[in-house]
Every structure is written in structure tokens, then in C-alpha cells.
Amino acid sequence: MSQTETHTPTQEDFAALLEESFRVSEIHEGSVVKGKVVAIEKDMAIIDIGAKTEGRVALKEFSGPGREVTLKPGDEVDVYVERIENALGEAVISHDKARREESWIKLEKAFENNERVMGVIFNQVKGGYTVDLDGAIAFLPRSQVDIRPVRDVSPLMNVSQPFQILKMDRRRGNIVVSRRTVLEESRAEQRSELVANLEEGQVIDGVVKNITEYGAFVDLGGIDGLLHVTDMAWRRVNHPNEVVTIGQNVQVKIVKINHETHRISLGMKQLTTDPWEGIAERYPVGAKFSGRVTNITDYGAFVELEPGIEGLIHVSEMSWTKKNVHPGKILSSSQEVDVVVLEVDSAKRRISLGLKQTLQNPWQAFSAKHPVGTEVEGEVKNKTEFGLFIGLEGDVDGMVHLSDLDWNRPGEQVIDEYKKGDVVRAKVLDVDIEKERISLGIKQLAGDPYAQAGEIKKGDVVTCEVTDVKEAGIDVKIVDTELTAFIKRAELSRDRSEQRPERFAVGDRVDARITQFDRKSRKVAVSIKALEVAEEKEAIAQYGSTDSGASLGDILGAALNKAKDKK
Secondary structure (H helix, E strand, O other): OOOOOOOOOOHHHHHHHHHHHHHHHHOOOOOEEEEEEEEEEOOEEEEEOOOOOOEEEEHHHHOEOOEOOOOOOOOEEEEEEEEOOOOOOOEEEEHHHHHHHHHHHHHHHHHHOOOEEEEEEEEEEOOEEEEEEOOEEEEEEHHHOOOOOOOOOHHHEOOEEEEEEEEEEOOOOEEEEEOHHHHHHHHHHHHHHHHHOOOOOOEEEEEEEEEOOOEEEEEOOOOEEEEEHHHOOOOOOOOHHHOOOOOOEEEEEEEEEEOOOOEEEEEOHHHOOOOOOOHHHHOOOOOEEEEEEEEEOOOEEEEEEEOOEEEEEEHHHOOOOOOOOOHHHOOOOOOEEEEEEEEEEOOOOEEEEEOHHHOOOHHHHHHHHOOOOOEEEEEEEEEEOOEEEEEEOOOEEEEEEHHHOOOOOOHHHHHHHOOOOOEEEEEEEEEEOOOOEEEEEOHHHOOOOOOOOOOOOOOOEEEEEEEEEOOOEEEEEEOOOOOEEEEEHHHOOOOHHHOOHHHOOOOOEEEEEEEEEEOOOOEEEEEHHHHHHHHHHHHHHHHOOHHHOOOHHHHHHHHHHHHHHHO
16 A cells, blocks of 8 residues: 555545535525634634635624624624625625625514614714614614704714614615604603693793793793793783793793693793782773873774783774874873773773873864854865865864855855865854864855845845846846846846847846745846836836727836826
8 A cells, every 4th residue: 555545535524525515505695694703814704604615704894883893713693695606716795784684674674563773873974864773774864863953963973872764665775764753752751741740720830941922931840831921921021031031940830731732831920810800990981090001003002001901092092183093103102191991891801991081072172162153264174075174273173065155156166266275264053072073154154145135025126236247148136135146138128129138237237026036945036027027017007008099108108207207
């Protein structure tokens, strides 16, 4: 036998080789298998996965956020088999991918069961942060970091903490998580427990945490309550910072608890006596008080009568004469004013006040000083389609109706003679204090010509003076009166050839007969023709008739001669 003997395989060797071939055949690329660390060389771990050759894994794969490297020979680890053998004859394996595969399986189960998962924030990216979920990388949006915006997130990084999975997509490898949801759930549990220990009507101490336009949030020891601005004091509070400051210790009363939403309403004014109790006795209607203007609105001004008690002066109760004027032009904030109580409604907690009632009613004062029939003087303030408005003493206006401008001419014609700013005189016709109206008359200054016409009646013969000559007739004024009339062309003469207006001149005097005189309807009509006809009839009756053979001219001549003889 030679020195170099050839080993003949035994049955045990064949069995070992067969077992190894079976074990290798069980290892598939893309699967996670158990491996044993056989050595550590520099920054690599040599791992035996039971294949023909071993694989190498970088030590950094065994470390990471929240994990330290404690790997040593003999440790058993999970690895992901990418290739059983590469060109160098080594197995291509990865511990990271093994962790990721295993983690995805656990995460999908947690997502289905709506369970929280542990993770570590380890890097900042656009729009948020990346989180290591034991091998699987998830995205944490910035809005999901905390309940309130966080300026510095560094204290939260590299710390293992719970997250809620919001979204998972295995195919794309996307996972979105939230830390805020976990905090809100924890906070809700704490709130429920705290709210359960609180009762409405309970007085409790707290610290002012935040102030807004409508109130202040008070920390009651882990749960916040809202102290609304209207519940801070019985008086009007324009802004919460008038009463409280951030960090201030306050004593409050629990006004209301909503156990479903965990909202708590607080009050401070409820710890003091309600000033509205017995309000009607303290502020009787008609009584006069002094107060301070606290607020001015479009519809009026609020006046504080005492701390916690305010009344409203409606804009209509501010001035007797200034109508449609903004309250801010009559009063100013913080001004001290005298007011009169008009109405008290303790149920609605309202007091109606009057400012103008502290001054004399100007219409009442005017009526007392200028009774009906008095003559007054004022400036024309305005012209309207129904008359003139005259500014009078006491800052009140009186109105002259169109019908009271002139006795003889229509008001629509006369009003054009007046212009704004003219100073006129008028007579007081009526004062209605309740309706705040003063009626004036300008024509009444001259007296009623119909009332001054004496015993004039229909059929009387009067002397008229021609005031105007027109194509259709002449305007005349009855002498010794203020009565005027118009004599139509047909009434100028019995003789048609003499019915010519142009034969008259302004200033001429003519006799005429009154054919209509109605004091009630204020109508008068005169006729020269009617007078001539009447005189003819009278002459015929006295001096004969044409039947006797005498002509009408003879009869009239005889009548005229007799009249001359009498003279």
C-alpha cells in the first residue's frame, strides 16, 4: 500500500452528504432562514446558513436607531437569502431584508387589528420624518408628530415610542404612521377619567393656559375648560385680557360638562352675587340716573349704571330732533351721562334707557312759548312737493302746506317764489306734541279775504280794478277787499262787439255784478255782461216797454236823463 492512501467514503459519509444536500435544497432564494455567526472579521459577520458556502453581512445591518451591536460568534440570526451562491462562491444574504420581511408580516397584522406599533424616528425628510419599525421604514408626516405644532423634534428622535399605522401598501413598500393619533387617544382616556371626577357646580382651582378673543382656556389639572368672556364678570368685558392673564391662578365654577365631547364650561362671575336680583326695585321706571358709556353700536349706546348692570339707549331715544344720526355723533365712549329708565325686564336682563328724556321736549317747549295764532320767523330748510319746511326756535321744524301759502293762487305756483335759505314769517296753526309736528301758514298772516269780505253776496254790484289783461279775459280785484276774480271774454259786455279784453287797461275800474260767491268753496265770479243785462231789465220795468212804440234807445235815454236829474 502506497504512502498516500485514498480514503474510501463510508456509509456515514454518504449519509452526511445526503443530509447536507437536503438542507441546501430546503434553502430558497428570497426566503428568510436561520444562520449562525461563525466569525467576525473587521466590519463583517461571517454567517453559516447551512449551504455549501457561508455568507457575509455588514455589522451595521445589526445596528440602527435604538439598537446597539452586541453580535458575537455562536449567535443565531435571521437573514434573507438573495442568492445561494455568487461568482465568488459565497451566499448573498442580508439581515436588514430579513428584519424587513419579518416586520412587514407583523405590521400587516397590527394594521388589521388596529394595534399600535413601536418605532424610532431617525431622519428628517421633506414634509416629515422617517421611522424605523423594526426593519420596515415608515413615513411620519409633520402634521402627525404631535397634537400641537412642534418646533424642535430632536428630543423625539432615536427614542423607541408607539405609533399608529394610518396606511400600508406592501406592493409599493409604503407605510404612513402617526404619533399624534396615539397621543390623542391617550389624552382622550385621561380626559375621560378626569371628567368622570368632575361635577357641575363644583368650584375648582386652575391656571389660565391660553387667551383668545372669546375667552380663556383654564388647565384644571390635565384637562382644559373654557372660561367664556361672558362668564368672566357680570359687567361687560370687551376682551378677556381685561380680567385674566396667562399663567394666572384662578378659582372657577364648573357651569356645564358635556360627557360626550369632554367639553367643560367654566364661570367666574357665578362665584359672586348676581347684580340683576331686585333690579326693578333699584331702578324704577321714570327715575333718573347717571352712568358711563361702555359701548357704542349702530343701533344705540350701552351705559353702565353699576358694575355688572348695563342699559341700552336706543338710537331713537337719544335726541328729540337729531333723527337718523349715528349714536357715535351724539355720545362718546367713557362719557358720563344722565339717563331716564324707560323699561326694566329682569327676566331678559335688559334695561331700556332714554337720553332725550332728561331734556325738555322741544315741541312741548315750543307749544308753551308759541301757542296757536302766534307769528314766528324762520329759515326755509327744505322745499318738497307738498310744502315748505321752516327751521324754528328749539331746533324744530314747522311745515307750511301748499294750501297755506296763498289765499288766491295755487300752492304749486306760489312755492316757486321761495328758495332754500329765505327767512320767512308764518303763523302757528297747530302743534301736535305726540306726533312732533308743527303746522304753519303764510297766507294766514294777511287774513282770509273771504272772511273780510263783509256782507257781499250773489247779485251785488261791485267796483273792480283791472290787474291784468289776457287774451281770454281780464283779472280783476274787487275794490276795498282782497278778493280777486277772472272775467271771461264772453262776460265783458252784452254786446258781442264790445267783448274785447284789449279795450281795458291795467288800473281801469269797472262795475260788475257778482254771479257766484261761495265762502265755503272759496269761489267768486263777477260779470260786466250780467250787470248790463240786469240794468236793461230794470230800465224796461221802470220806463215802459217796446210794446208801447218806444224804442229801447228811448227807454234807456229816459232812464239816463232821470238819473242825471237826480244828480
